[in-house]
Amino acid sequence: MTISSxxxxxxxxxxxxxxxxxxxxxxxxxxxxxxxxxRAQRMLPTGTDLVVGDLTRAETLTDAVRDVDAIIFTHGSNAGDHEGVDYGAVANTFHALGSRRPRIALMSSIYVTRQGQGYGPVIDWKRRAEWLVRSSGSPYTIVRPGWFDRVGPGDGRLTLEQGDTGDGGVGRDQLATVLVRALLTDTAIGKTFELFAHGGPAPSDWSALFAPLDADAGLDGVHDRTRVPMSAEPVRIQQDVEAVRAAVTHN
Ligand SMILES: NC(=O)c1ccc[n+]([C@@H]2O[C@H](COP(=O)([O-])OP(=O)(O)OC[C@H]3O[C@@H](n4cnc5c(N)ncnc54)[C@H](OP(=O)(O)O)[C@@H]3O)[C@@H](O)[C@H]2O)c1
Structure with a gap:
């Protein structure tokens, strides 16, 4: 599928x-x-298509998702509403999409599978958002970035890991580039990886960068060590996962 919008x-x-x-x-x-x-007009290049919506309310997202070929999720709750924003953004966007399944690039985070290390409920809500994306039937890529801007001037080389055991930094521009390139590169489809930057040159062959990664095969990242059973999750999560699956299989 050609990605344009x-x-x-x-x-x-x-x-x-x-x-x-x-x-x-x-x-x-x-x-x-x-x-x-x-505010958006002051922040974004002149002429950028702007659509108003509230991620916590699915009914406000209809215009935003109309006719798009792809979606990049880069949201985050700065007011602590992790269920409403970090998770709700993904749940409500799929609700607004109905049975349509555009290409997805989801910005998640390192540590989403490492409970009990001081990051609180946000990591659970981000992990659950990942579950929705993997269950959706959309061609997707899930990027778990390291710490923003914890990079030096020569850190152009990107390191992609799987299993959520690593730690490190990545530049914001590097992360944005990977999210966009993931949409345009077929070897990124169906894959989840952690993203870090290290000393060395920036990548020039995106297909080769994503190709060695293993594809996911279920709810979790393919090499994730800690897996929360669905039966331990709130009923709402079980229902939302079923709903995103059913939206395409019953169509
Ligand atoms: N900091 C790190 O090192 C690091 C590492 C890995 C992952 N992360 C993750 O990155 C995320 C933060 O990214 P960032 O620094 O780019 O955040 P940011 O600058 O605060 O951007 C958050 C975006 O989400 C939007 N948003 C929030 N609630 C919304 C709502 N109800 N409806 C519509 N839009 C809404 C904000 O809109 P407004 O502009 O209108 O507020 C803003 O555009 C967090 O989720 C964090 O967990 C961070």
Missing amino acids: VLVVGGTGSIGRAAVAVAHEAGLTPRALVRDVG
């Missing part, structure tokens, strides 16, 4: 703004989902 969820955020810019440079037509048009 891409919705950037969290378009006014630090990664979302970079993703809009990278998408423009890659020849795509980005649409930014925003809450405040005036």
Whole structure:
């Protein structure tokens, strides 16, 4: 499928703004989902398609998802509403999509499978959002970035890991580039990886960068060590996973 139009969820955020810019440079037509048009106009390049929506309310997302070929999720809750925003953004976007399944690039986080290490409920809600994406039937890539901007000037080389055991940093522009390139590179489909930057040159062959990774085969990242059983999850999660599956299988 040819990707032309891409919705950037969290378009006014630090990664979302970079993703809009990278998408423009890659020849795509980005649409930014925003809450405040005036603020977005000051932050984003003139002419960027802006659509207003609230990620916590599915009924406000219909215009945002209309006719898009792909979606990049870069949202994050800065007010602590992890269920409503970090998870709800993905659940509500699939609700708004109905049976349509565009290409997805989801920004998640390292540590989403490492409970009890001081990061609180946010990692559970992000892990559950990953579950929705893997269950959806969309061609997807899930990127778990390391710590933003914990990189030095020569750190152009990207390291992709699987299993959620690593730690390190990555630049915001590097992350935005990977999210956009994942949409445009078939060897990234169906894969989940942690993203770090180290000393060395930036990648030039995106297909070769993603190709060695293993594809997921279920709810979790393919090499994740800690797996929460669905039966231990709130009923809402079980219902949402079933709903995203059913939206395509019953169509
Ligand atoms: N910091 C790190 O090192 C690190 C590492 C890995 C992962 N992460 C993850 O990265 C995320 C933060 O990314 P960031 O720094 O780019 O965040 P950010 O700059 O705060 O951007 C968050 C975006 O989400 C949007 N948003 C929040 N609630 C919304 C709602 N109800 N409806 C519509 N849009 C909404 C914000 O819109 P407004 O502009 O209108 O507020 C903004 O565009 C967090 O989830 C964090 O867990 C961070």
